[in-house]
Amino acid sequence: MKACIVTRNELTQLLDRLISHVDVYAPVREKGTANWAKISSVDEVYLEAVNSREPAKGFIFPRCELLMRFDKNGNPIVPAPIQEQILFGIRPCDARALKVLERFFVQDGKSDPYVQRRVEKTTLIGMACNRTAPTCFCFALGNSPHDTEGLDLLLTEVEGVFLAEAVTEKGEKLLADLSPADETVLRKRAALKSKVESEINERFDVKKLQGKLPQLFKHEVWEVLSLSCVNCGACTFLCPTCHCFDVTDETMRGKSARYRVWDSCQFTLYSRHASGHNPRFDSSSRYRNRMMDKFYYTTEQVGLISCVGCGRCISACPAGIDIRQTVAKLLRIIDGMGK
Amino acid sequence: MSRTELLRKRANELLSQGVVKLVLGYRAGAQDNVAQPFFATTPDQTAELIFDSTCSPNIANYLLKVKNIGRVAVIAKGCDSRSIVVLLQEKQIVRENLYILGVGCEGVVHNGEKSVTCKACQYPNPVIYDEMVDAPVEKTTPGPQVLKADDDFDRLTPDQRWQVLSADVARCIRCYACRQACPNCYCPVCFVDASTPQLLGKTHNISDNMVFHIIRLLHMAGRCVECGACHRACPMGIDLMRFNRRITKIVRERFDTSPGVDINSPPALTRFLPEDSQEFIK
Amino acid sequence: MGLFFNHQLPPNWTQESIKVIITIQMADNSDFQPKIVAFLCNWCSYAGADLAGISRIHYPPSIRVIRVPCSGRVDPFFILQALQQGADGVLVSGCHPGDCHYLTGNFVARRRFAVLNDLLAFCGIEPGRVTFAWVSASEGERFAQLVKEVTEKVRQLGPNKKLIKEIPQ
Numbered sequence: 001m002k003a004c005i006v007t008r009n010e011l012t013q014l015l016d017r018l019i020s021h022v023d024v025y026a027p028v029r030e031k032g033t034a035n036w037a038k039i040s041s042v043d044e045v046y047l048e049a050v051n052s053r054e055p056a057k058g059f060i061f062p063r064c065e066l067l068m069r070f071d072k073n074g075n076p077i078v079p080a081p082i083q084e085q086i087l088f089g090i091r092p093c094d095a096r097a098l099k100v101l102e103r104f105f106v107q108d109g110k111s112d113p114y115v116q117r118r119v120e121k122t123t124l125i126g127m128a129c130n131r132t133a134p135t136c137f138c139f140a141l142g143n144s145p146h147d148t149e150g151l152d153l154l155l156t157e158v159e160g161v162f163l164a165e166a167v168t169e170k171g172e173k174l175l176a177d178l179s180p181a182d183e184t185v186l187r188k189r190a191a192l193k194s195k196v197e198s199e200i201n202e203r204f205d206v207k208k209l210q211g212k213l214p215q216l217f218k219h220e221v222w223e224v225l226s227l228s229c230v231n232c233g234a235c236t237f238l239c240p241t242c243h244c245f246d247v248t249d250e251t252m253r254g255k256s257a258r259y260r261v262w263d264s265c266q267f268t269l270y271s272r273h274a275s276g277h278n279p280r281f282d283s284s285s286r287y288r289n290r291m292m293d294k295f296y297y298t299t300e301q302v303g304l305i306s307c308v309g310c311g312r313c314i315s316a317c318p319a320g321i322d323i324r325q326t327v328a329k330l331l332r333i334i335d336g337m338g339k
Numbered sequence: 340m341s342r343t344e345l346l347r348k349r350a351n352e353l354l355s356q357g358v359v360k361l362v363l364g365y366r367a368g369a370q371d372n373v374a375q376p377f378f379a380t381t382p383d384q385t386a387e388l389i390f391d392s393t394c395s396p397n398i399a400n401y402l403l404k405v406k407n408i409g410r411v412a413v414i415a416k417g418c419d420s421r422s423i424v425v426l427l428q429e430k431q432i433v434r435e436n437l438y439i440l441g442v443g444c445e446g447v448v449h450n451g452e453k454s455v456t457c458k459a460c461q462y463p464n465p466v467i468y469d470e471m472v473d474a475p476v477e478k479t480t481p482g483p484q485v486l487k488a489d490d491d492f493d494r495l496t497p498d499q500r501w502q503v504l505s506a507d508v509a510r511c512i513r514c515y516a517c518r519q520a521c522p523n524c525y526c527p528v529c530f531v532d533a534s535t536p537q538l539l540g541k542t543h544n545i546s547d548n549m550v551f552h553i554i555r556l557l558h559m560a561g562r563c564v565e566c567g568a569c570h571r572a573c574p575m576g577i578d579l580m581r582f583n584r585r586i587t588k589i590v591r592e593r594f595d596t597s598p599g600v601d602i603n604s605p606p607a608l609t610r611f612l613p614e615d616s617q618e619f620i621k
Numbered sequence: 622m623g624l625f626f627n628h629q630l631p632p633n634w635t636q637e638s639i640k641v642i643i644t645i646q647m648a649d650n651s652d653f654q655p656k657i658v659a660f661l662c663n664w665c666s667y668a669g670a671d672l673a674g675i676s677r678i679h680y681p682p683s684i685r686v687i688r689v690p691c692s693g694r695v696d697p698f699f700i701l702q703a704l705q706q707g708a709d710g711v712l713v714s715g716c717h718p719g720d721c722h723y724l725t726g727n728f729v730a731r732r733r734f735a736v737l738n739d740l741l742a743f744c745g746i747e748p749g750r751v752t753f754a755w756v757s758a759s760e761g762e763r764f765a766q767l768v769k770e771v772t773e774k775v776r777q778l779g780p781n782k783k784l785i786k787e788i789p790q
Contacts, residue, residue, distance in 0.1 A: 031576045032450060053574075063512055064542045066789060135370055228376045230400060232519035234574040237512055248541045253707055255788040261541045264514070269532045283404070318520045318572035319396050320368020320375040501745030501783050530698065538698065546786035550701045553744060557697050560736045589739040594732065608736070611728035613718065619738045620731070621754040621767060 001166040004178035005185055006155070011162055014174065015042045018086055025059065026088040027052045036087075047089055050133040051310060055240030056087055056094045057101055060118040063237075067114065067247070067258045082121050089127045093138045093308040095150035097240030098124070102150075103302040104243055114260070123170050128156040130192050132199045135311030137324055140202035143309060146193045158188045204327050206295065206305055212334040213296040217288070221333055225326055226287035228319040233264035235313035235323075236290065241298075241306040244270070265289045291326060342442065342473045343389050346414060349440060349472055350385040353412050359438050363401055364414035365394040372448065373571075376401045390414060390472075395447035395454065397568040399423045399522040402432055410436050414472070416444035418456075418566035420465030421599025422522040425562050428606055431525060441468030443476030449571045455580050456567030459486065466600055489584060504549070510575045511548045513541070517569035517579060518555065523562045530554060556582050561590050561607030564599045655775040657710040658703040659684040659768075662692045662727075665716035665757045672761030680765035681772040684712065691715065693726030697737045700751055704784035710775035712768070714754040727755070746783060749774040 006014070018024050019040065026045045027034035034049035036056065069077040090098075098119075105115035129136075129145035138145060148154045153171030156163045163185050166172035216222075236242040246263040249256060263270055266287075271280040280286050298306040307323070314322050340348070350362040365374035366387040374393040378401075379385045398413060399422035405411055415423060420441060426432045443464045446457030464475040492500065515531070518524045531539050531551060540547040556563075563583050570579040591597055593616055594607040661667040667688050673680065685708075689695055692715025700711045713734065721727040734753045742748055752771050756764050 069789070227378050227401075227404065230519040232516035232572060233514045234516040234572065237514045238574055246541060250540050250542070250788060252786050252788045257788045259542050262512075267515070267532075269534075314370055315372075316516075316574045318373065318516060318568065320370065320373035320393075322369030325369050497742070497745040497747050499745070500743065504744055505783075538702070540786070544786060546705050546784055549744070549784065550698075550705060553701060553740065554698050556740065557733075557737060585743050586736070586740065589736055589743075593735050593739070608732055611725065611732055613728070615728070615731050616735060617718070617731055619735065619753060621752060621770075 001168075002172050002175050003163065003165045003181040003186070004175050005181050006162040006164045006178055008160070008162075010178060011155075012042045015045075015088065018088075022084045022086055024086045024088055039088075045089060047127060050129065050131065050136065051091050051094070051312070053238075053312075055238065055310065055312065056090050056098060057240050057243070059085060059087060059122060060098060060115050061101060061105070061243055061245075063262050065114060065260045067260055069255070069257045071256075072254045082117050084121050084123075085118075086123045086125060088125045090124050090151070091129055091310075092126055092145055092147040092149070092151070092154070093136075093143065093310040094240050095124050095126050096143060096147060097150075097306075097308045097310070098122075099150035100241045100298070100302070100304050100306050100308070101243055103304060104298075123174075124151045124153070125171075125174070126151040126154045128154060128193075130157060130196055132196060133311060135314040136309065137200055137202055137311060138309035139197045139200040140204050140324070141206055141305070141307060141309045144193065145196045146189075156189050156192065158185050158192065161185070163189050202324055202328070204324075205331065208334060209327065209331060210296050210299045210305060212337070213292055213330070215337070216330065216333065217292070219333065221329065222284045222288040225329065226284040228321055229283055229287045230319060231266040231268070231283050231286050232318060233266040234316040234318065236264040236266055237262060238312040238316045240308060240310055240312070241294075265293070291323075291330070294323075295327070343391070345472050346390055346440065346442070347385050347388050349470070350379060350388055350412065350414075351382045353438065354379065354382045354385060358410065359412040360409040361405060362388070362412040362414070362440075363398060363405065364388045364440075365390065365396075365398070368393060372451070378405065388414070390416075390442050392446060392448045392453075394444075395449065395568070395571055396520065397422055397522050397566045399426055400520060400568065402426065402437075403522070403525055406432060406436075410438060412438040412440055414440045414442060415465050415468065416442050417460065417462035417464055417466070418444075418564050420467050421462060421564040422566060424467055424599040424602045425564065425606070426522060427602060429562075437469075439465065439468040439470075441465035441471045442473065443471075445476055447567075447571075449567070454567050454571060455486075456565055456570065462600070467602060486584070489581070489588075492581070504581075505545055507577050508548045508552055509543075509545050511543060511552070511577055512575060513543055513548070513551065514574060516572040516574060520568040520572035521559075522568075523559060524555075530558075552579075552582060556586050559583070560586050561594070561596065561609070562598050563587055653776055653780060655683050655709040655772055655780075656707065657684045657712055657768075657771060657775060658708040659686045659712040659714065660689055660692070660695045660699065661686055661756075662694075662715040662722075663688055663690050664722035665720065666692075666714035666754075666764070668758035669714075669756045669760045669764040672758065673765045674761075676761050678761060678765040680768040683710075683772040683775075684768055691721065691723050691726035692730040693721075693723070695730060697733060700737065701784060704746075704750075704781055705786040707781070707785055709750070709781045710771060710778075711751045712754065712771050713752070714756045714764075714767075717755040717757055720757060747778045750778055750781065 024039055025036050026039050028037045028044045029046040033053050034046050035053045066079050102119055105112040148167045152168045153174055154165045163181055166175055244263045245260050247260050249258050272278040294307040295305050353359045362379040364377055366377035367389055368375045373395055376396050398419045427434055446453045459480045463478055563586055565583050565587055590607045596607045661670055695713050703711050715727045718727055754767055
């Protein structure tokens with residue numbers, strides 16, 4: 001696929017053109033960090049933070065989605081069509097996460113129409129990471145801060161200009177009239193890639209983890225690991241792949257609506273049966289559920305582990321829990337079992 | 340000996356001598372921002388205990404996890420100890436089951452700087468303890484926790500106040516991290532989780548968001564010790580302390596009580612006096 | 622604002638939604654008939670309201686009465702829920718202190734209401750939208766007067782735009 005060199009000016013012009021006829025979202029400055037917002041000018045884009053506070057999952061799987069409205073006569077009214085949207089500056093980990101989400105919701109013969117139509121209308125222009133935050137660990141899982149998985153176009157900043165690599169046809173269309181990339185810039189990019197990957201020290205054998213995790217289900221390690229956890233759910237809400245949801249109906253003064261809202265396996269209410277029985281009542285079973293889901297259950301469901309190493313759960317945790325420590329501990333136990 | 344070393348020594352002794360079954364304190368969190376609440380059950384585990392400005396979670400919240408284990412030692416700073424007093428008054432924990440290792444605190448960090456709650460802290464030293472680990476810390480801030488920002492806020496018109504608060508609360512994603520981080524929120528079924536009938540909508544409709552925060556705040560009246568755990572837990576950075584400072588101010592000015600300071604002084608909303616103010620009642 | 626909401630929705634999730642509601646409901650206040658939910662304690666205030674009725678004392682038909690056993694039964698959540706459901710004002714009335722049928726219910730309520738009153742004022746809910754009163758069973762005339770005052774006050778304040786819950790159009 002096409003690879004081009006894009007100067008700062010050319011990129012600004014490209015973005016200006018896009019902003020004029022499509023909704024473009026990018027990280028902007030918010031309360032000390034960056035967060036997604038619709039931009040009306042290129043000046044608003046803020047890429048100094050390694051990653052945005054919130055992940056991009058809300059663009060295809062909103063926190064609160066209106067599924068349908070109905071009036072007093074009970075006639076359903078389906079919500080307005082979805083607009084085209086471009087996500088500019090999305091990081092490779094978040095783009096990979098969107099691909100994982102897509103696998104859950106968009107499948108042959110049984111797709112979620114709400115997610116599917118959003119996926120079809122979304123174009124992803126990624127920005128490779130040339131530096132990491134202390135909480136990043138994509139490389140530990142075998143992913144790279146320069147990955148193209150899930151993107152339409154990947155931009156990498158190389159000494160003041162951008163290397164633009166098309167990944168899909170959608171991405172290639174954006175590169176019309178731009179000069180092709182040469183060997184020098186590709187070599188420099190390879191050097192940047194190695195350098196940023198070396199900033200992440202951990203290496204996790206995810207194949208081993210997903211193979212042996214089921215055997216740890218009844219292990220007492222979960223009691224110990226979950227002691228600091230208060231099951232607040234912040235990790236699940238900021239995780240780019242967590243996608244549990246609840247469907248709720250609301251009526252107010254003759255108007256009704258059905259919504260899909262995010263739910264969390266960390267909430268006690270999540271697994272409570274109508275009878276009152278709750279198979280995951282205690283904190284340790286809910287903590288275990290999240291870990292098993294990220295590294296094992298999703299591999300059974302869609303063939304992918306759903307942790308992408310973005311590290312948001314680590315920054316968000318009010319009890320200082322680090323998923324990397326948990327994974328390392330689980331791997332140590334697995335190694336111990338082998339002996 | 341540094342405070343951490345003293346702490347480790349005492350914790351080790353208490354466990355080795357069988358005085359307690361467990362020592363609840365903090366150990367280093369993996370990112371340098373937040374220490375992890377830690378339950379040491381063997382003497383060698385006490386080597387991991389720390390006490391510094393990263394110890395920001397409210398440790399009393401974790402006492403509720405180990406209520407039935409037997410005697411527990413807990414490392415408590417000023418605000419934690421006041422939460423412990425509130426929990427004792429509400430009979431959620433038993434005094435005989437606690438061995439409180441008090442530590443003075445110079446403030447905890449939040450997002451790389453001193454937490455807003457600590458900038459005007461009135462109780463850096465524990466108000467209840469079985470022994471103090473190290474000398475008490477000097478209190479450097481006078482008077483009740485009053486911020487200029489609060490005075491400025493009071494000067495706004497009702498409509499302006501509503502605009503500011505609802506713009507902040509509109510960002511609430513209803514993750515309930517604030518509720519989970521708070522030691523006072525221990526209801527088996529929280530009002531937002533009620534389902535027959537469902538009391539509050541689950542979407543982040545601005546009306547539901549505001550009602551959630553107002554009602555949670557009302558449930559905190561006379562109980563909130565302004566520790567800031569909720570404020571620091573919020574993944575969206577909502578200014579919860581603005582609300583908390585106000586509810587404690589209302590209770591202090593109306594009923595002349597501060598929660599968690601005196602174990603013999605009943606919480607404000609559990610009692611009444613014939614002469615309670617009623618100027619607002621027609 | 623973050624993207625934890627469906628930004629394709631007609632605005633109801635942000636500050637903008639509040640402005641939309643204001644535009645829709647902006648009306649000439651003299652035509653505005655406020656809806657006021659009144660929580661009246663069974664033994665005193667409800668009886669007082671009943672006496673006003675029996676005595677054929679006129680007062681505005683603005684209140685919708687909810688009879689509770691005691692003002693102490695009134696959870697602050699009820700008051701907020703009434704506002705969410707579209708009430709323009711809320712009146713809570715109980716026995717005078719010392720006269721509570723259950724001896725201490727209204728004392729407990731008094732502290733609760735004091736806190737709620739101050740908190741609502743802090744949040745920017747206009748003073749006068751939520752009113753508390755002590756009305757005894759013999760105060761029929763006074764009850765009617767109270768309703769007149771509260772109705773007039775809420776009429777001046779206009780429709781409740783702040784806590785009202787809207788389902789998107």
